[in-house]
Amino acid sequence: MKAVLDKSPDYASLKKKNKFINNLKRDVWLYALLMLPFAYILIFRYAPIYGVIMAFQDYNIFAGIKGSEWVGLDVFRFIFQQDSFYRALKNTLALNVYDLIAGFPAPIILAILLNEVRLAKFKKITQTVLYLPHFLSWVIIGGMVYLMFSNSGMVNTFLANLGLAKIEFLSQKVPWLMTYISVGVWQHIGWGTIIYLAAMTGINKELYEASDIDGCSRLRKIWHITLPGIKSTINILLILQIGRMVSIGFDRPFVMGNSLVSDYADVISTFVYRVGISSGDFSQATAVGLFQSVVGLILLIGANYIAKKLGEDGIW
Amino acid sequence: MVSMTSSIGTKKKMSAADILIIVFIVALSFTCIVPFLYMIALSLSSNEAIISQKVGLWPVGFTIETYKTILSDVEMLYTLGYSIVLTILYTAVCMFLTICGAYPLTKKRLMGRNFILSALVFTMYFSGGLIPSYILVKNLGMMNTVWSLVLPGAMSVFNLIILKTFFTNLPESLEESAAIDGCSDLGILMKIVLPLSLPSIATLSLFYAVDRWNGFQDALFYITDKNLYPMQMKLYQIISANQQLDSQQGGEGSAGAYIVPESLKAASVMFTTIPILLIYPKLQKYFVDGVMTGAIKG
Numbered sequence: 001m002k003a004v005l006d007k008s009p010d011y012a013s014l015k016k017k018n019k020f021i022n023n024l025k026r027d028v029w030l031y032a033l034l035m036l037p038f039a040y041i042l043i044f045r046y047a048p049i050y051g052v053i054m055a056f057q058d059y060n061i062f063a064g065i066k067g068s069e070w071v072g073l074d075v076f077r078f079i080f081q082q083d084s085f086y087r088a089l090k091n092t093l094a095l096n097v098y099d100l101i102a103g104f105p106a107p108i109i110l111a112i113l114l115n116e117v118r119l120a121k122f123k124k125i126t127q128t129v130l131y132l133p134h135f136l137s138w139v140i141i142g143g144m145v146y147l148m149f150s151n152s153g154m155v156n157t158f159l160a161n162l163g164l165a166k167i168e169f170l171s172q173k174v175p176w177l178m179t180y181i182s183v184g185v186w187q188h189i190g191w192g193t194i195i196y197l198a199a200m201t202g203i204n205k206e207l208y209e210a211s212d213i214d215g216c217s218r219l220r221k222i223w224h225i226t227l228p229g230i231k232s233t234i235n236i237l238l239i240l241q242i243g244r245m246v247s248i249g250f251d252r253p254f255v256m257g258n259s260l261v262s263d264y265a266d267v268i269s270t271f272v273y274r275v276g277i278s279s280g281d282f283s284q285a286t287a288v289g290l291f292q293s294v295v296g297l298i299l300l301i302g303a304n305y306i307a308k309k310l311g312e313d314g315i316w
Numbered sequence: 317m318v319s320m321t322s323s324i325g326t327k328k329k330m331s332a333a334d335i336l337i338i339v340f341i342v343a344l345s346f347t348c349i350v351p352f353l354y355m356i357a358l359s360l361s362s363n364e365a366i367i368s369q370k371v372g373l374w375p376v377g378f379t380i381e382t383y384k385t386i387l388s389d390v391e392m393l394y395t396l397g398y399s400i401v402l403t404i405l406y407t408a409v410c411m412f413l414t415i416c417g418a419y420p421l422t423k424k425r426l427m428g429r430n431f432i433l434s435a436l437v438f439t440m441y442f443s444g445g446l447i448p449s450y451i452l453v454k455n456l457g458m459m460n461t462v463w464s465l466v467l468p469g470a471m472s473v474f475n476l477i478i479l480k481t482f483f484t485n486l487p488e489s490l491e492e493s494a495a496i497d498g499c500s501d502l503g504i505l506m507k508i509v510l511p512l513s514l515p516s517i518a519t520l521s522l523f524y525a526v527d528r529w530n531g532f533q534d535a536l537f538y539i540t541d542k543n544l545y546p547m548q549m550k551l552y553q554i555i556s557a558n559q560q561l562d563s564q565q566g567g568e569g570s571a572g573a574y575i576v577p578e579s580l581k582a583a584s585v586m587f588t589t590i591p592i593l594l595i596y597p598k599l600q601k602y603f604v605d606g607v608m609t610g611a612i613k614g
Contacts, residue, residue, distance in 0.1 A: 037417030051448025289445025
C-alpha cells in the first residue's frame with residue numbers, strides 16, 4: 001500500500017511530462033509561427049524596458065549599460081530640480097487637459113448629430129470628407145497651419161480685409177494654444193465618431209419607437225436612449241485618455257511649436273528629444289521617459305479602478 | 317418639398333432642427349476642404365501675388381512653375397519613389413509578423429497562450445520610452461539604414477489583437493474538417509484562414525501603410541542621410557526652411573540656408589498629400605471596418 005502511494009505521484013508527473021511533450025509536438029507549427037513575433041517583442045519592446053536602468057546610471061554610450069557607473073536616484077533628484085522639466089510636465093498636462101475638455105466631447109456631439117441625419121447620401125459624403133484629416137500627417141497639417149495662420153496667411157489676410165487687427169496665431173500664447181487645440185479637434189473629430197456611431201447601431205430600435213409613441217422630444221430621446229446606449233464606449237475611451245494624460249505624441253507639438261512659443265509648447269516628448277538626442281544626456285532623458293511611463297500606468301490603473309467602483313465596464 | 321424617411325419608415329418634413337444640423341455638418345466639412353483649396357491656390361499663384369497677400373481660395377497670377385520645379389527635382393521624385401518602396405516593405409514585414417503572432421494565439425489549447433498574450437498586452441500600456449529605443453537602434457547598428465524605419469515599429473500589438481478577433485470569428489467547422497482531412501496547422505492557416513480573412517488583412521495593411529507614410533519622428537531620430545529621408549522628413553525640411561519662427565530644429569535647412577517661396581511650400585504639401593487623396597476615398601470602407609472590429613473587441 002505504502003509503495004503504491006509513493007509511486008503514484010511519480011507516475012502522475014511522468015504522465016504530465018508526456019502530455020507536455022505531446023502538446024509541444026502537436027502544436028509545433030504554432031510555436032514555430034510564434035517564434036518571430038515573440039522574438040520581435042523581446043527585442044523591440046522588452047529590451048528598451050530593460051534599458052530604463054540607464055536612468056539609474058551615469059550612462060556612457062561607449063561603456064554601455066554594463067560599464068556605466070551606478071548613481072542610484074541622483075538623475076531623478078537632478079531632474080526634479082530642473083525648471084525646464086517642470087515646464088515640460090506642466091505644458092504636457094495643460095495641453096492634454098485642454099485636449100480632453102475640447103477634444104473628448106467633440107466626436108460624441110458630432111456622432112449624435114450625424115445619427116440624427118436621415119439623408120443617407122449626404123451623410124456618406126460628409127463622413128468621407130470629415131474622416132480625411134485623420135489620414136494627414138502632422139507634418140502636412142503643420143505645413144498647412146503655418147501657411148494659413150502666419151501673419152501673411154489666409155486667415156490674417158481675411159481679418160485685414162474685414163478691417164480687423166491681425167492675430168499672431170503662431171507666436172502669442174492664447175492664440176497659439178487655441179490654434180493647437182482646435183487643429184487637434186479638427187483632425188480627430190470626424191474619425192472619432194466612427195466608434196460612437198458603431199455603438200449607436202447597437203441600440204435597440206424599439207426603444208426609439210416606444211418613445212415616439214410616448215411623444216418624447218428629440219432631445220429627450222438623445223438624453224434617455226442614445227447617450228445611455230453609448231455610455232460604456234464613452235467610459236472606455238475616457239479611461240484610456242486619462243491614462244494618457246502625461247504622455248503626449250511627439251509630432252504634433254514638435255511640428256506646431258517654435259522658439260517663440262516654447263514656454264507653453266515644450267512638452268515631455270520634445271524635452272526628451274532635446275535633452276536625450278540633441279544634447280546626448282541619455283540618463284536624464286531616460287529618467288524623464290520612465291517617469292512618464294510609470295505615472296501613465298498608475299493613472300490608467302487608477303481610472304480603470306474608479307470606473308469599476310462606479311459600476312462601469314473597465315478596460316480589463 | 318424636402319422629405320425624408322425616418323427610421324420607422326414614416327415620411328416627415330424636415331424640421332428647423334434638421335436644417336440646423338445639416339448646416340453645421342456642411343460648415344464642418346468645409347473646414348476640411350478649405351485648407352486644400354488654399355494650398356492649391358497658393359501653389360498655382362505667382363510669388364508677387366502671395367507676398368502682397370492677394371491670394372485667397374483662387375490662384376492669382378496663375379502659373380504652374382512650382383509644379384514644374386517639383387516634378388523636375390530629381391531628389392523629390394527619388395524621395396517619393398523611395399517612400400513608396402519603404403511603405404510597401406514596412407507593411408509586408410508588419411503583416412507577416414502580425415499574422416504569425418495572431419493565428420497561434422486563437423488556439424485555446426496552446427500551452428503558454430495566456431502568458432504570451434499578457435506579455436504582448438503589457439507592452440501596450442508600458443514602454444521603455446524614446447531613449448532606450450534610440451540606444452537599441454544605435455546598438456543594433458541600424459542608424460541611417462532603412463531598417464531603422466521598418467523594424468522598431470513593426471507589428472502593433474493592437475492590430476495583432478484585432479486580427480486575432482477576426483480569426484476567432486471565422487466558422488470553426490471549416491478548420492475542424494480540414495484538420496480531420498489531415499491538414500497541419502500551417503496548412504489550415506495558408507489554405508483556409510488567410511483566404512477567408514483577406515478583407516481584414518487588407519484593412520490592417522492599410523493601417524500600417526498609413527502609419528509608415530505619415531511617420532516622421534523615427535526618421536528625425538534615426539536618419540541623417542538625405543538619401544534615406546522619407547517623404548514627411550523631406551517635407552518638414554522644405555516647410556521649416558527660412559521660417560523665421562522655427563528654430564527648434566536648428567540645424568541644416570533653417571537659418572536662411574536657402575529661401576523657399578510659400579508657393580513651393582504649398583506645392584510640396586500638395587505633392588505629399590495627393591497620394592493619400594488618391595487612394596483614401598476608395599479604401600475608406602476598409603478603414604472604417606477596421607475601427608469597428610477594434611471597437612467590438614473593446
